[in-house]
Amino acid sequence: MNWDWDKLQEKREKQQKNRPAPPEPDHDDFDDFDQEREERPFRQVRRGGQRNNFPNLPKLGLPQGMLIGGGALILLVIWLLSGIYIVNPGEAGVVLRFGQYNRTVGPGPHYALPVPIETVYKPQVTRVLRSEVGYRSAGESSTYQKGQVRPILAEASMLTGDENIVNVQFSVQYRIADPVAYLFNIHEPDALVRSAAEAAMREVIGNSLIDSAITDGKLQIQADATNLLQNILDRYHTGLRIIAVQLQDVHPPDEVRDAFKDVASAREDKIRIINEAEAYRNELLPRARGEAAALRNKADAYKATRIQNAEGEAARFSALSSEHQRAPKVMEQRLYYEALEDILRNAREKVLLDGKTPERILPYLPLSGPTPPTAAGTQEKR
Structure with a gap:
């Protein structure tokens, strides 16, 4: 590579020596000379103190109008795409057109004309x-802590x-x-x-x-x-x-807080005592009402029983009186037997004597305790 470069340099030096020197440009033609240099695809390169030209290289680039139009189109697309926005859940999109309210949109993707035509604000409408x-609370704590406020x-x-x-x-x-x-x-x-x-x-x-x-x-x-x-x-x-x-x-205020605490304590004691008295009354009154209702029910039952018994006895006596008028001897004998039946049924101890024994001796029956056996009669215990 070094040999090729040296050979190329020698060849260019020979060409420059054989080529006549270009005329010096006048000061009046300086602008034309600058324009000519701008139209060249590559400017002169100084290397090693010498001026080198590359006249054989091809021209590169596009027309200036196409470049400007393409750049403007890209900027237009980017400007239009900047109008896409997303409203998050819990937000509301408020759209202004030239600074005046235009519409409100809900959550989701939306499109608005890019700035400065339309502007979008997204306040959080569900945040408490x-x-x-x-x-004032210390930090961002949401709970009230008395010692830390x-x-x-x-x-x-x-x-x-x-x-x-x-x-x-x-x-x-x-x-x-x-x-x-x-x-x-x-x-x-x-x-x-x-x-x-x-x-x-x-x-x-x-x-x-x-x-x-x-x-x-x-x-x-x-x-x-x-x-x-x-x-x-x-x-x-x-x-x-x-x-x-x-x-x-x-x-x-702190100056009278203790006095207010005493008043509040006394008021709480008052309420407590009243509540205890109310509880005792609520316990006692239903019990008394229950006992009174029980006594009243017993009295009503006793009253109904006595009335029904009296009515039954009266009806029985009326029936017996009617039968007695029809057959007095039979009714009297029947009543006598029924009375003896009741007496003997309810007696705990019974003493039976024959017909002649009471005429010879005086029968002595104890009022309490067991009756001793006697030779005059027989004793039957049931």
């Missing part, structure tokens, strides 16, 4: 947002209806209901929700008593604050929907 009033007394201090001061710390959960109103009607939505929630809670607390706010009225306060806050946001056309207002901590 959270705003804190009266305190920073209280904001300027927001938490509120005046109750009975002119007492109470510190209220609560949170508001909300989401985007109308993405168009959310994007174009409000600025800094979190600050707006916090201010509106504070105003609503102050009004509700101002209409409540401190005892209700601290003890058993929290649920009603949360419901009233939720409705009032939603009405405020609707009047502002914010496009937000309140999910819940949750009271995290409601307590009096």
Whole structure:
């Protein structure tokens, strides 16, 4: 390769020596000379301090108009393809045309005219947002931990209806209901929700008593604050929907907290004693009512039994009287036998004497205990 290159160099030097020197260009023709150099496919290359020309190489490249047209076409295709966008689940696509609202699209792939004709915003409409009033959580924790929050007394201090001061710390959960109103009607939505929630809670607390706010009225306060806050946001056309207002901590100022704790403890003791008394009453009264009902039922049963027995005896006596009038001797003998039958049936011990024995001796029958046998008669025990 070195020998070929040296041989080629020698051949070119001989050609340059035999060729006449070109005339020097005038200054007036300098522009024409530059144009001629630009049209050459390859410019002169200086190598080793000498000027080398390659006149025998072929010309390369395309016409300048085709290159510009092809580049413009590629840029146009890329610009048109940039209008393809995807709306993720839980988002809503809001399309603006020249800065004016045009349409809203749901999740999935869509196409919009590229910028600057159309612009697409994709707010998350299913995400639950959270705003804190009266305190700030440490980090991004979504749970209220009393020892790890920073209280904001300027927001938490509120005046109750009975002119007492109470510190209220609560949170508001909300989401985007109308993405168009959310994007174009409000600025800094979190600050707006916090201010509106504070105003609503102050009004509700101002209409409540401190005892209700601290003890058993929290649920009603949360419901009233939720409705009032939603009405405020609707009047502002914010496009937000309140999910819940949750009271995290409601307590009096630190200076009087101990006294309020004593009052609350006494109130709890009162409620506890009342509940115990109610439980005792609820246990005693049904038992007394049951015993009274049992006695009443027994009395009614005894009454019915006596009445029925009396009616039966009266009916029996009437029947016997009618039969006695028909056959007095027979009825009297029958009654005598029935009476003896009843007496003998119910007697535990019986002593039988013949007809002549009672005439000779005086029969002595003990009133209690077993009867000893006698020679005067026979004793039969059953």
